[in-house]
Amino acid sequence: MKVCVVGTGYVGLTTGVSLAFLGHEVTCVDLDQAKVDMLAAGRCPIYEPGMEDLLAEAAPNLTFTTSYADAVPGADVVFVAVQTPSAADGSPDLRYLRSAAESVAQALDHDFTVVVNKSTVPIGSGNWVDAILRDSFQQRENGSEGTGRNDTEFAVASNPEFLREGNAIADTLYPDRIVIGSDNPRSLEVLNRLYRPIINQTFTPPTFLPRPEDANAVPLVSTDLASAELIKYAANAFLALKISYANEIGQLAAKVGADITEVARGMGLDQRIGSRFLQPGVGWGGSCFGKDTKALIATAAEYNLEMPIVKAARDVNQRQRAIAVERLQDELRILKGRKIGLLGLAFKPNTDDLRDAPALDIANSLIARGARVKLHDPVATERFRIEQPELAPYLSQTIDEVFADCDAVVLVTEWGQYLELDWSKFIGLMRTPIILDGRHVLDAERMRRIGYKYIAVAG
Ligand SMILES: NC(=O)c1ccc[n+]([C@@H]2O[C@H](COP(=O)([O-])OP(=O)(O)OC[C@H]3O[C@@H](n4cnc5c(N)ncnc54)[C@H](O)[C@@H]3O)[C@@H](O)[C@H]2O)c1
Ligand SMILES: O=c1ccn([C@@H]2O[C@H](COP(=O)(O)OP(=O)(O)O[C@H]3O[C@H](CO)[C@@H](O)[C@H](O)[C@H]3O)[C@@H](O)[C@H]2O)c(=O)[nH]1
Numbered sequence: 001m002k003v004c005v006v007g008t009g010y011v012g013l014t015t016g017v018s019l020a021f022l023g024h025e026v027t028c029v030d031l032d033q034a035k036v037d038m039l040a041a042g043r044c045p046i047y048e049p050g051m052e053d054l055l056a057e058a059a060p061n062l063t064f065t066t067s068y069a070d071a072v073p074g075a076d077v078v079f080v081a082v083q084t085p086s087a088a089d090g091s092p093d094l095r096y097l098r099s100a101a102e103s104v105a106q107a108l109d110h111d112f113t114v115v116v117n118k119s120t121v122p123i124g125s126g127n128w129v130d131a132i133l134r135d136s137f138q139q140r141e142n143g144s145e146g147t148g149r150n151d152t153e154f155a156v157a158s159n160p161e162f163l164r165e166g167n168a169i170a171d172t173l174y175p176d177r178i179v180i181g182s183d184n185p186r187s188l189e190v191l192n193r194l195y196r197p198i199i200n201q202t203f204t205p206p207t208f209l210p211r212p213e214d215a216n217a218v219p220l221v222s223t224d225l226a227s228a229e230l231i232k233y234a235a236n237a238f239l240a241l242k243i244s245y246a247n248e249i250g251q252l253a254a255k256v257g258a259d260i261t262e263v264a265r266g267m268g269l270d271q272r273i274g275s276r277f278l279q280p281g282v283g284w285g286g287s288c289f290g291k292d293t294k295a296l297i298a299t300a301a302e303y304n305l306e307m308p309i310v311k312a313a314r315d316v317n318q319r320q321r322a323i324a325v326e327r328l329q330d331e332l333r334i335l336k337g338r339k340i341g342l343l344g345l346a347f348k349p350n351t352d353d354l355r356d357a358p359a360l361d362i363a364n365s366l367i368a369r370g371a372r373v374k375l376h377d378p379v380a381t382e383r384f385r386i387e388q389p390e391l392a393p394y395l396s397q398t399i400d401e402v403f404a405d406c407d408a409v410v411l412v413t414e415w416g417q418y419l420e421l422d423w424s425k426f427i428g429l430m431r432t433p434i435i436l437d438g439r440h441v442l443d444a445e446r447m448r449r450i451g452y453k454y455i456a457v458a459g
Contacts, residue, residue, distance in 0.1 A: 001025070001194055004075040006100045008035055008064065010046060010287075010353075011118055011161045012081030014168040017051065020058035021206065022197045027063045029071040039064040047352035047379050050169045053208045072107035077194055080104070080129075081118040081161070085287075090294040092122055101129045105136030113154045114187040118161050120232050120292055122299050126181065126225035130156040155184035157191060158225050160232035165286065166350030173198060173205070174212055179221040181228020188222050195220070233296045240289040241313035242277045248316050250280040250458025251323070260458050261440050280458050281439040282362065282412060283320035285347035287355040290314070321361040324438055324457050325369070328408055331434055331455060336370030339431070341402035344413025344438075345377035345384055352380040354387055358438070359412040363391055374402045378417045400429065408434035414441045424450045 001024050005016035008030040020026040030036050035045050042059065044051040055062070065071055072078060082096040097119055104115060115133060117125060133154060158181035163171035178199065180191045197203040199218045205211045221231070250260035260280045268275025284290075293310050300307045325335075332338050347357040354360065363373050374396045377384065385392045396402045403409060403426040411418055419441060427433045427450055435447055437456045447454040 001076045001190075002074050003027070003194070004029060004071040004078045004104075006030075006068075006071075006078065006080045006104065007082040007096075007119075008032075008039060008045075009081065009083060010048065010165055010168060011163065012079065013039070013044070013046070013051070014048070014163055014172050015079055015081060015118060015161070017054050017058050017062065018169065018172045019194070020061035021054055022203050023061065024194065025061050026058075027065060027071040027075075029065050029068055031066060033066055036064045036066050047350075048168050049166065049350055050206070050208055054169055054206055057206055068103045068107040072104055072113075073109040075110060075113055076190060077114045077116060078104055079116045079118045079159070084119045084121055084291075086291045086294055089298060091298040092120070092291070092295050094121070094125070094128075097121060097125070097129065098132060101132040102136045105133045106140055108133075108137060108152055108154055110152060110154075112186065112190070113152075114157050114182075114190045115154055116157045116159045116191070117229075118159055120160065120236075120288070120295075121158075121229060122295060123226050123229045123233075125229060126156050126158050126183075155182060155187040156225070157182035157184070157187045158228035159191060160228060162232075162235065165353055166348060169206075170209060170212075173203075173209070174201075174215045175218055177219045177221055179223070179228050179231050181223050181225045181231075183225055192220065192222070233292055233299070236288055236292040237296050237310050237313070239277050240284055240293050240317070241309060243279070243284050244313040244316040246278040246280045247283055247320050247458060254458050260456075279440065281320070281437075281441075282324050282358040282457055283317040285356040285358045287353060289317075290356045320457060321358050322365070324358075324362050324410065324412075324436065325365045327436055327455055327457060328366070328410070328434075329369075331436075331453070332407055332432075335366065337372070338407040339372045339374065339405055340366055341374040341376065341396070341406045341409040343376055343399075343402065343409060343411050343418050344415055345375055346380040346413055346415075349413055349415045352377075352383045354380055354383060357413075360388065360391070362410065362412060362438075363394065367394075374406070376402045377413070378415050399426065403429040406430045407432050408436060410436040410438050411442065412438045414439040423447065423452070427451050 003019050003024045003026045005012045005028045008028045016026045016028040038045050080100050082100045084092040087093040182188050246264050253260040264278040267273050268278050293314050297307045345359045366373050373394045375394045376396045433452045435452045435454050440456050444454045
């Protein structure tokens with residue numbers, strides 16, 4: 001099928017490249033010329049494992065452009081995957097979506113096109129986009145640029161995205177489910193056809209990413225627009241509050257002398273609870289959980305609903321970042337003048353995304369208390385220099401530099417490189433060998449045997 005993808009960020013790029021890999025003819029359109037040039041040259045503007053390999057495998061079916069006129073005409077499906085960041089009141093800022101919808105309408109030229117919201121958008125956005133498309137399309141046909149194609153038809157659908165950064169390709173090719181919402185049966189049929197190779201798992205896997213042994217046919221949730229839109233927010237908020245719950249229990253564990261890792265394991269083995277997303281630590285960050293929980297609360301407020309559980313998940317999460325600094329203060333008493341190293345800046349491993357990364361709050365809070373910080377990340381430093389110029393002078397090139405004369409080191413992001421460090425090599429460089437495990441991933445006993453004073457954020 002012929003597909004257009006608007007926006008080549010984490011979601012649009014993964015969607016476009018994956019669908020091209022499956023054999024669809026895909027054109028990706030983005031306003032960012034530099035990004036388009038890079039992608040056209042086969043290079044990936046974000047750090048996402050496997051993406052350049054998949055780009056190479058999908059290249060024959062894939063085009064990148066800044067021109068809607070080159071991308072939209074003839075498309076059976078147009079995915080919109082532009083950013084929807086938080087506005088000042090917590091609701092999503094929909095200006096990118098509006099602009100993309102208007103541009104799509106200017107270029108529509110096909111018997112039937114499904115315009116799909118893949119961005120995370122508030123409940124009711126499907127209808128809103130439909131109205132924008134119809135108005136813009138009508139204006140075009142009434143104006144001098146009208147094509148006289150009165151037979152052009154389109155319908156809006158919602159197809160929320162559930163990929164995790166760092167795991168984007170596997171989450172797309174081997175997803176837990178696909179959700180499609182539309183009030184138009186023809187669009188459900190078109191999207192069902194588009195996704196059939198994934199739903200039935202009939203494609204030959206990419207050479208670098210074999211099909212997991214437990215991959216089965218993928219459940220398809222075909223539903224109405226509003227339900228699909230709410231599924232996305234409800235799922236993200238649930239994952240966020242599951243982590244916050246583990247962190248809340250972790251604070252009690254610390255008081256009563258229990259080990260939160262053992263507690264989480266014991267809870268998670270109950271299949272009704274499940275062991276994933278119970279990992280305690282400095283809490284969740286990234287571009288989605290904070291923004292989407294805020295948006296859910298803002299939407300509920302429009303209906304005079306409070307969402308107290310979601311609010312509490314946010315409060316607990318913010319508190320975890322403060323607790324990390326408090327734990328250091330408890331150990332060192334005075335933070336002023338201390339040198340503290342942070343290992344890991346990206347909001348989680350295997351990405352260079354720094355949006356709402358806990359490391360940023362922790363570093364700023366330490367600096368505000370007069371500490372000298374040293375910051376390290378195996379991948380995200382280039383992006384860090386551009387996006388965080390005030391913190392850039394604190395970056396370290398090497399891990400040795402982080403540990404040298406340090407009063408404490410905090411493991412903020414559990415990159416594999418850090419887990420595999422020969423920790424005994426660095427202890428001699430430190431002034432006081434304190435390790436704060438911000439992710440509860442280090443072997444406490446081993447660290448103590450080496451000679452570190454091992455402390456964790458909770459438990
Ligand atoms: N990042 C994730 O892991 C993830 C996962 C699921 C859902 N989402 C949702 O998907 C959406 C996109 O997120 P992202 O992280 O991919 O965003 P992003 O910021 O990485 O990418 C958005 C892209 O859209 C382009 N763009 C903006 N306006 C445009 C326009 N009018 N025409 C063409 N291109 C335009 C930008 O230049 C940018 O390249 C958001 O709503 C987000 O909440 C994100
Ligand atoms: O047990 C856990 C699991 C995760 N995290 C943290 O939670 C954050 C989010 O992690 P993850 O969900 O893996 O990353 P994202 O790429 O933000 O993905 C989430 O947000 C996306 C955007 O909406 C959704 O598509 C995904 O389904 C959803 O998992 C990160 O800071 C993690 O360190 C924990 O603290 N403990």
